[in-house]
Amino acid sequence: MVNWFNRVMDRPDLGKLILxxxxxxxxxxxxxxxxxxxxxxxxxxxxxxxxxxxxxxGVFLGELVAPLLIILGIFTRPAALVFSFTMLAAYLLIDPGKALMLTKVGAWGAEDMAVYFFAGLAIAFLGSGRYSVMKDPNWR
Known part of the structure; x- marks a missing residue:
C-alpha cells in the first residue's frame, strides 16, 4: 500500500508546476x-x-512580469529571484518591525511576505521542471 501510494504521488515535475x-x-x-x-x-x-x-x-516587474514568466516556465530561476527580491523590498519598505510581532490569530507579523519570499527561493532552486512552454532547458 505504501509503495503504491509513493509511486502514484512521485511526480516532482507536477509538484513544481503546482508550486x-x-x-x-x-x-x-x-x-x-x-x-x-x-x-x-x-x-x-x-x-x-x-x-x-x-x-x-519595478513592482510591475516583480508582481506581474516575473510571475508570468514563472507560470510559463521561461527563465524560471531568475524570475523567481526577482519575485523573492520584490517581497524582501516590500518587507523592508512596509514595516521591518513586523518580524517581532504576532497577529491577532497568532500568525507571524511578516508571514505573508515571508511565505512568498521562501516560495520564490524554492522555485529558484527547483526550476520549472518539464512543464514549460520552452522546449530548450536553457530557457527554462
Missing part, C-alpha cells in the same frame, strides 16, 4: 491591483525612505 502556478497566480492579483489602482502608495513609501519614486514601477 509555480499557486504562488504566481496569487502574486499576479497584487500586481493587477497596482496596475488598476496605481502605485502612489509604493512611491510614497520609497520617497519616505529617501529613494526616488520611479523605482516603484
Amino acid at each position: 509555480r502556478l499557486a504562488f504566481s497566480i496569487l502574486m499576479i492579483f497584487h500586481g493587477w491591483h497596482k496596475l488598476i489602482g496605481g502605485i502612489d502608495y509604493i512611491q510614497g513609501l520609497l520617497t519616505q525612505h529617501g529613494l526616488p519614486g520611479f523605482i516603484g514601477y
Whole structure:
C-alpha cells in the first residue's frame, strides 16, 4: 500500500508546476491591483525612505512580469529571484518591525511576505521542471 501510494504521488515535475502556478497566480492579483489602482502608495513609501519614486514601477516587474514568466516556465530561476527580491523590498519598505510581532490569530507579523519570499527561493532552486512552454532547458 505504501509503495503504491509513493509511486502514484512521485511526480516532482507536477509538484513544481503546482508550486509555480499557486504562488504566481496569487502574486499576479497584487500586481493587477497596482496596475488598476496605481502605485502612489509604493512611491510614497520609497520617497519616505529617501529613494526616488520611479523605482516603484519595478513592482510591475516583480508582481506581474516575473510571475508570468514563472507560470510559463521561461527563465524560471531568475524570475523567481526577482519575485523573492520584490517581497524582501516590500518587507523592508512596509514595516521591518513586523518580524517581532504576532497577529491577532497568532500568525507571524511578516508571514505573508515571508511565505512568498521562501516560495520564490524554492522555485529558484527547483526550476520549472518539464512543464514549460520552452522546449530548450536553457530557457527554462
